[in-house]
Amino acid sequence: MVSELPWDSRTGTLKRDLAQGMMDPASRRALEAALQIKETQPAYICAITMGPAMAREILHQAMALGADEGVLLSDRRMAGADTFLTSHILARFIQKECQGEYLVMCGTQTSDSETAQVGPQLSEELNIPAITYAGHVEIKDRVVEVHRHVDEFFEILNMDLPGLVTIDLSAYKPRYLALEGVEKAFENPDIRHIDARQLGLDADFNALKDSPTRIMDVYSPTAQKENRVLKGAVKKVVDQLFDDYGKVISSAMGKDLKTHEHDEA
Amino acid sequence: MDFNPCMKHQLIRKTVREFAENEIKPHVSLLDKESRFPWEIVERMKPLNFFGLQVPKEYGGAGLDTISYAITIEELSRVSAAMGLCVTVHNSVGIFPILQFGTDEQKKRFVPAMARGDRIGAFCLTEANAGSDAGGVETHAVETQDAFVLNGTKIFVTNGGVCGTVLVFAVSETRDKKKQASVFIVEKECPGFCVGEIEDLCGMRANPVSSLFFEDCRVPKTNVLGQLGQGMKIGLTALDTGRIGIAAQALGIAQAAFESSVSYARERQQFNTPLSKFQTIQNYLAEMATKIDASRLLLYRAAAFKDSRRPFSGEASMAKLHCSATAKDVTDLAVQIHGGYGYSKEYDVERYFRDAKVTQIYEGTSEVQKMVIARTILSQPS
Amino acid sequence: MKRNKDIWVFGDYRNYFQNRVTLQILARAVDLSTQTGGTVCAVVLGHRVDTYVAEYIAHGAQKVYVIDDPTLRSYSIERYSWLMSWLVTRYQPETLLVGATRFGQEIAPRVAKKLKTGLTADCIDLEINTKGLLVQTAPSFGGNLIAKIITPVKRPQMATVRPGTFPELPHDDAANGQVMVLPLPGDLPEDRIRLVTSEHRPSKKQKIEDADIVICGGRGMGSKGKFKKLFDLAALMNAEVGATRPVVYSEWVSHDALVGQAGKNIKPKILLSFGISGAIQHTAALSDAHFIVAVNKNPNATMMKMADVAIVADANQVCLGIIKAIKEKARD
Numbered sequence: 001m002v003s004e005l006p007w008d009s010r011t012g013t014l015k016r017d018l019a020q021g022m023m024d025p026a027s028r029r030a031l032e033a034a035l036q037i038k039e040t041q042p043a044y045i046c047a048i049t050m051g052p053a054m055a056r057e058i059l060h061q062a063m064a065l066g067a068d069e070g071v072l073l074s075d076r077r078m079a080g081a082d083t084f085l086t087s088h089i090l091a092r093f094i095q096k097e098c099q100g101e102y103l104v105m106c107g108t109q110t111s112d113s114e115t116a117q118v119g120p121q122l123s124e125e126l127n128i129p130a131i132t133y134a135g136h137v138e139i140k141d142r143v144v145e146v147h148r149h150v151d152e153f154f155e156i157l158n159m160d161l162p163g164l165v166t167i168d169l170s171a172y173k174p175r176y177l178a179l180e181g182v183e184k185a186f187e188n189p190d191i192r193h194i195d196a197r198q199l200g201l202d203a204d205f206n207a208l209k210d211s212p213t214r215i216m217d218v219y220s221p222t223a224q225k226e227n228r229v230l231k232g233a234v235k236k237v238v239d240q241l242f243d244d245y246g247k248v249i250s251s252a253m254g255k256d257l258k259t260h261e262h263d264e265a
Numbered sequence: 266m267d268f269n270p271c272m273k274h275q276l277i278r279k280t281v282r283e284f285a286e287n288e289i290k291p292h293v294s295l296l297d298k299e300s301r302f303p304w305e306i307v308e309r310m311k312p313l314n315f316f317g318l319q320v321p322k323e324y325g326g327a328g329l330d331t332i333s334y335a336i337t338i339e340e341l342s343r344v345s346a347a348m349g350l351c352v353t354v355h356n357s358v359g360i361f362p363i364l365q366f367g368t369d370e371q372k373k374r375f376v377p378a379m380a381r382g383d384r385i386g387a388f389c390l391t392e393a394n395a396g397s398d399a400g401g402v403e404t405h406a407v408e409t410q411d412a413f414v415l416n417g418t419k420i421f422v423t424n425g426g427v428c429g430t431v432l433v434f435a436v437s438e439t440r441d442k443k444k445q446a447s448v449f450i451v452e453k454e455c456p457g458f459c460v461g462e463i464e465d466l467c468g469m470r471a472n473p474v475s476s477l478f479f480e481d482c483r484v485p486k487t488n489v490l491g492q493l494g495q496g497m498k499i500g501l502t503a504l505d506t507g508r509i510g511i512a513a514q515a516l517g518i519a520q521a522a523f524e525s526s527v528s529y530a531r532e533r534q535q536f537n538t539p540l541s542k543f544q545t546i547q548n549y550l551a552e553m554a555t556k557i558d559a560s561r562l563l564l565y566r567a568a569a570f571k572d573s574r575r576p577f578s579g580e581a582s583m584a585k586l587h588c589s590a591t592a593k594d595v596t597d598l599a600v601q602i603h604g605g606y607g608y609s610k611e612y613d614v615e616r617y618f619r620d621a622k623v624t625q626i627y628e629g630t631s632e633v634q635k636m637v638i639a640r641t642i643l644s645q646p647s
Numbered sequence: 648m649k650r651n652k653d654i655w656v657f658g659d660y661r662n663y664f665q666n667r668v669t670l671q672i673l674a675r676a677v678d679l680s681t682q683t684g685g686t687v688c689a690v691v692l693g694h695r696v697d698t699y700v701a702e703y704i705a706h707g708a709q710k711v712y713v714i715d716d717p718t719l720r721s722y723s724i725e726r727y728s729w730l731m732s733w734l735v736t737r738y739q740p741e742t743l744l745v746g747a748t749r750f751g752q753e754i755a756p757r758v759a760k761k762l763k764t765g766l767t768a769d770c771i772d773l774e775i776n777t778k779g780l781l782v783q784t785a786p787s788f789g790g791n792l793i794a795k796i797i798t799p800v801k802r803p804q805m806a807t808v809r810p811g812t813f814p815e816l817p818h819d820d821a822a823n824g825q826v827m828v829l830p831l832p833g834d835l836p837e838d839r840i841r842l843v844t845s846e847h848r849p850s851k852k853q854k855i856e857d858a859d860i861v862i863c864g865g866r867g868m869g870s871k872g873k874f875k876k877l878f879d880l881a882a883l884m885n886a887e888v889g890a891t892r893p894v895v896y897s898e899w900v901s902h903d904a905l906v907g908q909a910g911k912n913i914k915p916k917i918l919l920s921f922g923i924s925g926a927i928q929h930t931a932a933l934s935d936a937h938f939i940v941a942v943n944k945n946p947n948a949t950m951m952k953m954a955d956v957a958i959v960a961d962a963n964q965v966c967l968g969i970i971k972a973i974k975e976k977a978r979d
Contacts, residue, residue, distance in 0.1 A: 115769075116756070116768065117756035120753050120757045120760070123757070129839035151661055151662050152848060153846065153848065154845070154848040156843040157843060163839075214798075226955065227952065227954060229957045229958075237960060239972070241969070253811055255811055256671060256811065
């Protein structure tokens with residue numbers, strides 16, 4: 001039966017979750033940075049993810065790439081956590097497990113939410129310094145040196161360990177997984193599963209309820225396509241375009257355009 | 266019975282697909298057009314262990330099981346059948362016989378460079394007067410003091426134009442003047458080894474299928490694979506393994522053609538209706554999906570049998586027979602669904618169509634597969 | 648101090664003139680405050696920042712909190728986030744808005760965490776609902792969905808705002824604003840991050856795959872010469888130019904520009920499509936384009952059917968018309 005094979009009958013492609021099960025591109029760059037550090041000096045890489053049991057696969061992938069162990073923070077009660085709670089849960093684990101001179105490496109932003117909040121908030125939770133958008137990371141004599149390019153400024157920054165960096169999406173192009181690594185990662189999988197109780201999260205902890213923000217409404221921008229047709233003289237249709245969609249255009253340009261009402265103001 | 270792929274096999278599939286989509290796909294059309302073998306892509310493939318898929322780690326390979334192997338070839342071929350072909354031939358009939366029949370010394374001498382991808386492997390059996398009938402081989406080896414001297418011409422050698430280490434099927438005479446077939450490991454540096462012209466073929470054009478000439482080609486005695494006279498046995502074993510690879514390749518081609526058809530049928534409009542709303546097209550898609558699914562099940566079963574060290578010759582032949590027929594049928598329907606565009610080089614389906622046919626021919630034609638299948642049926646006690 | 652209705656805007660002045668997001672948010676804050684009451688306040692941290700204080704007042708800030716100290720000379724995430732949190736705790740604004748520059752996206756989550764409040768990232772709209780709550784509209788799930796988010800209990804309500812979302816108010820030299828200059832708090836912790844070097848380096852050219860605006864042209868542009876006008880438009884809009892296969896085959900433009908099969912997939916916020924009928928090998932690469940404006944003489948072209956706005960006209964003429972309009976409307 002088709003549905004029992006790795007098959008998506010809707011798109012006619014193999015494996016519905018082929019892309020979903022892969023490590024987020026941003027995290028992959030963070031892991032790549034960690035692997036490159038490990039190539040130059042002794043290091044122990046612990047890959048951590050939070051999610052459903054299925055997320056184990058990502059940890060296998062991390063280990064296949066060269067992480068030394070994988071930790072899955074998974075609990076029904078953690079489901080639906082926003083960035084505020086995610087950083088709280090991650091911090092609980094790190095505080096429990098890591099002492100001394102550790103470096104937390106995160107992707108800048110995940111592809112599903114793009115909030116870029118977890119890294120900075122995690123550093124707040126852990127009360128350690130953090131440098132975001134790192135394009136290059138080096139550890140020299142227990143000092144972390146980071147190069148980054150932020151808001152048109154190139155900076156070199158230093159901090160002591162423990163610390164946290166988030167890796168920029170344009171840096172550390174991730175290597176491909178070697179098939180040998182896949183085989184190895186499944187031979188001896190050092191993956192731990194940690195639940196809410198083990199982290200000492202409160203008994204009445206409920207991720208959804210505790211979120212400070214609430215989603216009122218979600219809609220698809222494409223579903224709302226009105227397919228509006230403009231006809232007539234060029235001058236007229238161009239004016240109409242800017243009158244009605246000037247805000248959309250200026251927002252994408254990152255530049256303010258005079259709109260009609262301001263012309264009159 | 267569990268039809269769900271395990272996490273490891275999922276990860277293998279994702280890994281190969283990601284690589285193939287990113288690194289090979291953008292170039293496939295041009296490589297086909299120019300009939301060019303992409304050495305630069307080979308370089309990028311090396312670190313992923315594509316050239317030592319089932320080679321044990323002690324010889325520098327990935328040590329994969331056969332299902333992983335089949336998935337790898339399937340995914341490579343889904344993007345580039347020609348590169349899928351290169352990899353499967355290299356692994357299954359280039360390296361595997363050395364691992365299976367070679368001495369320890371031979372394994373150490375030849376396998377690591379092949380597993381790294383530094384030397385691409387090939388296997389040559391077919392000649393002008395011998396193909397399905399291995400008994401007709403005319404390439405012969407004459408034993409001298411320190412070497413065998415090979416003379417003959419092999420044709421249609423997959424990877425021929427780029428091979429570094431090639432297994433050559435040749436006949437020699439025993440002391441009592443009986444003919445015996447053996448396999449010789451020949452390296453491209455051997456004096457008297459020469460690559461002939463690249464064949465101008467219908468499909469698989471990025472793979473340099475060529476003839477190979479052996480003119481007083483001196484091969485050290487230590488290069489006889491296994492023992493003298495083991496040729497037939499080695500050949501048959503290699504082909505059983507090779508069939509799994511070709512079946513996987515055919516499946517990958519069919520899969521690509523199918524995916525392209527589904528998306529085209531959804532987007533292409535005729536009479537103000539997407540093609541996918543027409544029952545004729547739905548029937549085509551249903552037929553294609555069913556054939557592909559059946560092929561996949563046959564293939565993974567053959568691979569699983571091999572992994573569990575059960576006899577798999579009949580299963581491999583069934584898989585090869587069915588997968589290649591599926592590739593031929595599905596790519597044909599894919600062109601039909603795409604209409605005029607399907608016949609145009611602007612779309613990939615015409616390439617799938619050209620690439621598919623040969624899967625019914627090489628590594629044992631469909632007719633030969635039926636012979637093998639019939640033999641396994643009839644050899645069982647009634 | 649008692650909570651009030653004030654709306655605060657973080658004064659992000661680095662790279663000012665190019666970076667105008669603070670002014671844009673101030674303008675929106677003025678709008679919002681007419682519904683909620685309260686004062687629109689800017690916060691400026693730094694050294695010798697008088698120009699910015701004046702600039703913010705001229706663009707709508709009714710009050711500006713300033714901490715001016717040599718130790719704040721360069722942007723410091725640790726000091727700035729600590730000070731923002733300190734100021735908010737002290738003055739209890741209802742709302743804190745931050746421009747979604749990279750620095751803004753870094754400081755906002757840290758301040759939110761210190762204050763234990765929520766934060767909505769990269770908003771593309773801000774409104775006030777009937778209960779007086781700030782409704783924060785932001786793309787989520789990779790931009791495939793838009794979410795409307797509120798912060799029901801925790802305060803302040805915090806959001807970062809995508810640059811270019813709101814028009815700024817015209818510069819008003821006569822505007823009055825109160826300036827509250829505060830001394831650097833004595834208990835400001837040591838900065839754990841050491842700045843070794845910092846230099847202004849404008850960013851490199853973007854790639855079409857990452858561009859927020861892509862302008863695609865097809866054979867309908869008419870000729871190679873006319874096609875080149877798309878590059879003029881692209882320069883004005885900070886956009887990248889893409890093309891269909893026939894255009895690339897005709898060598899109007901290099902292969903790098905090919906969008907679609909054998910070329911690139913794009914995911915712009917806006918796609919302007921000129922003279923493209925919409926062969927499937929092209930349109931398949933556009934599924935992540937958020938807003939599509941298509942121009943074609945043929946209203947039934949596939950491209951026109953999948954557009955948000957379909958302009959039935961000559962592509963080349965409309966291209967020239969838009970160039971003219973943007974030149975007139977751009978402020979700088």
